[in-house]
Amino acid sequence: MRSASSVAGYFNNTEDTQRNFDDKGFFRTGDIVEQLGPRNIRIIDRKKNIFKLSQGEFVSPEPLETVYLDSPYVEQILITCGDTTLGILQTSVVAVVVPNQVLLIKWASENGVPGTK
Numbered sequence: 001m002r003s004a005s006s007v008a009g010y011f012n013n014t015e016d017t018q019r020n021f022d023d024k025g026f027f028r029t030g031d032i033v034e035q036l037g038p039r040n041i042r043i044i045d046r047k048k049n050i051f052k053l054s055q056g057e058f059v060s061p062e063p064l065e066t067v068y069l070d071s072p073y074v075e076q077i078l079i080t081c082g083d084t085t086l087g088i089l090q091t092s093v094v095a096v097v098v099p100n101q102v103l104l105i106k107w108a109s110e111n112g113v114p115g116t117k
Contacts, residue, residue, distance in 0.1 A: 002026045051081045
């Protein structure tokens with residue numbers, strides 16, 4: 001990825017800059033994408049499907065995502081370890097969930113959740 005607001009490299013760290021940026025200034029995110037249009041992509045996989053927590057535990061997010069995607073209430077999910085831009089390992093796993101809005105509203109209405117009627 002590359003944009004006007006992204007950095008050109010790592011400050012005083014040419015080794016990481018060369019490893020993570022190509023010769024045209026694109027940052028290698030590790031995401032594998034499908035291009036749907038000139039300005040529209042869909043993330044379909046990750047180059048490295050594993051991350052390490054601060055306790056030394058390795059986590060493979062794909063099996064977890066598969067379990068949660070079995071629920072009809074989950075439209076999309078991303079499981080990650082959070083922000084590692086400073087090279088600081090995180091202590092817990094983070095999930096970003098996009099719910100199936102239609103089913104969730106229906107469930108909430110049927111179960112008396114306030115504000116759904």
